[in-house]
Amino acid sequence: MTSRQIYIYLAPALLFTALFFIFPLVFLLYVSVQEWNGIGSMNFVAFDNFRYLLGDPVFKAAMINTALWILAGILLHTPLGLLMALLLFRKPRGWKLFRVLFFLPNVISTTALAFLWYFVLHVSLGLVNNLFKSVGLESWAHPWLSDPGTAVFANMIPFVLYIGFTMVIFLTQMTTISPDLYEAAEIDGATNVQKDRYITIPMVKGAIAINVIFNTAFCLKMFEYPLLMTGGGPADSSINMSLYIYREMITANRYGISMSAGLMAILMGAVAMLLVFGALGLTERRGKA
């Protein structure tokens, strides 16, 4: 394949990347060293915005909470998605229906999901607290959303539970596994769990890697759940990076600080990836031709 031929296939993607990522990123870098209210003239302030961020306890909380979100994405959401994919891959009775039903929450808008979980966890009307009350565990009832200690975890619940996309990506990868492998394993008398453990999971390493990347990216971008369920509160205890960026831009009109925070979020994503893939030793499979 000559390089000219390759570039034909690369060109459209490069065009899109230039338009929707490189140009905006240049803008982001430029504004991150300015003071700008979104309309008027910009004022060069060098690294003042970053200095502000590092000294801002709210930004620190946002970083910590985002890290917690990413951890939940990697340690809870992704394994749960894998588990459900493994269960469905065995094609139990009604698996086609399950495949649709498990995905259902992913087609519902975040606004509705956030609202539902606001009510589920509501201090007096909530399902959770009323359940505790009805079984005599009154003392377990708790203001989940308005206790600074639990608010950030309460916000994560819908994300952790609704694994539709993650599951679909696992299932897609599972379709590439050769049935011969399973037949051979059956001849050797392998149990279902052994098949999962020694065939399926190793064969979907690529999908694990992709899901870890996707879920980390999702956690860096998610601001609807905190915004709608707790408003990032109480007292900023459940704010995350994306909501911080949003708020600095939309309400505070401090674009410089917002863009600097955006840059920090990108760095955070990169660091998270290095840590995760360093720890797992999962490297991307290289193509050869």
Add this chain to the structure above:
Amino acid sequence: MKWLRFGFKMLFLLVTMVPFLWLILASFKTNQELFAAPFSFPKRWMIENYEAVLSSHPIPHYFFNSIFIAIVSTLLGVIVATLVSYAFMYTFKFKSGWLLLITFGIFIPTNAFIVPYYFIVNWLGLYDTLLGVALVYAGVSLPLSVLIVKTYMDSIQHEILEASFIDGASVHRTFFQVILPVSYPGMTTASIFLMITAWNELLFASLLTQSEATRTLQVAIRFFLTTFSANYPVAFAAMVIAIIPTIVIYSLLSEKIIGGLTAGAVK
């Protein structure tokens, strides 16, 4: 063990069904009932909520806009992602550099890009057009679509490329006749993602469109949730209406993916 598995599945089913059932239930309440007792049945089932949605705005028109944007952005996104993923089946100079360049954007919190996207779309002359929104969706989701399609293509054995060349096929013919036919599960997965993202997106849709002619369903749903009067049940009724096509699309497309389940591995 079997019971445990069954119990787990049922519990999970409950967790995933609750939002949907609750949304339907809530869409038949009055706003005050919703806030007084969010989980009880409505005293009277308010069909009026659905009538309010369908009669007050040209919903079919917004439906069409949303469908147009979803289809165009999905097609664009999948075509671009598939082309570039094919290129990455070969070795060439700075390959990992190119890959990094195209996929690094996945970590960018794109809500920080409101201003530049407005400028870009304006510069293209696409402000307040459906194509402008579709283009942005395809662009924003590109790193994701590329990673999905590429991961799938990586699982294709490279021997088939060589076999194809030995048969005398060109690079392009190999793409169309050998790679495309076996890549569709990856492309379909990316399509599901792109379609549903496009269908549910609000921020850029409200930034990049203005007139009724280009309004999407999600933007229209905000009509019922304004600062001065938020009528959640009516908004929920609109959401229920908006969800139906996505369920159909997902059911159809996921059939395609899992079609590969029975067909087994790539030959």
Add this chain to the structure above:
Amino acid sequence: MKRKWLNVKATLILVLIVIVAGCGAGNTKESATGGGNGAAPKQQVELSMLSSWSTDTERGRALHAVVEKFNQENEGNIKVKLDINADWPSLQQKVKTMIAAGQTPDLFNYNFNPNDLSRQESGELLDFNPFMNEEWKSRFTEQDLQAMTVDGQLTSIPFEKAGILFYYNKELFAQAGIESFPATWDEFFQVCEQLKSAGITPISLMTSDDAWHTTNLFTYLAASIAGTSVFEPGQSLDTPEVTQAAQYLKQMFEYTTPDALGGNYSVSSNNFLIGNTAMIIDGPWLIGSISEEMIPSIGIAASPTFGDGKVQPGFTVTDAHTPWSAAKQTSPEKEEAVVQFLKFMTSEESSKTFTIDGRILLSMRLELNEEEVSEAGPILGQYIKTNSEAPESIVNIVRILKPAATSKLPSLLEGLILDKFTPEEFAKELEAANL
């Protein structure tokens, strides 16, 4: 080989054509709608107007009716195209971005904030001074026109200025043995105590988003302590008076629902609307949500005072001025059309439509006769009366701080309630954010 080459090229070209064709389509569309800049003399002028008032609200229907009427009267000459973006914060963001991009909408409304004059300072807004003849001027108070004047330019036409009043549930008051709305804060706190011991939650409060109901109360308290100039630009917020108001506010959280902390506008207003709470402090738009059965038991009252003369009894907190602004125009016909339309919007007749049908309290002068007041319904009638008797007013704190402080206020309030900050620290932090 060569032919296959063409094949792929064709595909790529197709993709590019789709994109380019789209651009073309966009361009033609733009020139079609944005016309009027040159061309034939007898061409219809089209004005594009942005607002958040959707026809699902009373105010949206009123606006729609007024615009329709104007279009009918000026058929063939001027057409106002009203585009609704229902989400207020994102509309505001968008208008700012449009101004920055040099594409200011022909007409738009926004919350006027003396501490955020970014729109005015952009130089992109039309100055109405040359068009302010005596007749138009007489529609407004000198004070409001003065307030909208920035650097000698009148770039906004005063429009909505909603008084925020106390709604109370007479039935719940009666259940607790309370006969009338308290006139002083001491009585007010007593009433709260009385309601509470009767098992009734006294007041709806909230802290999410802009903490609206809570900041209304806070502004009322601060103004009662220090007068209506307490938050004027340039004033320090780190004062004993603000601290004192914070102290009272914190106490008031003993008298609200458990979901007030972290609750949003809907949660808080619905607590009042379903009879969970006995009071709420809100604008006239709430009236439209009051259920039929509840209407007879709702009373409207002005704020209590401390009775020490710092403020005049009957004073009000108001929402921000929400005026209309317009883009600078290159063509005089378009400029003329904008002015003609805004004169129509602020005319006596339109004002009546906005107030009675839209429940919008306006900056414009408006004399309603008995019949018109009763047509407005019992609650709005009472509302208009109480509001118009206000001897002085102050804008809600969350509307007049610097944007950075505005975005911090809700979390500072939550910190105050959770004992993260003392009232002194609250005042200090608020001042620091407003610098």
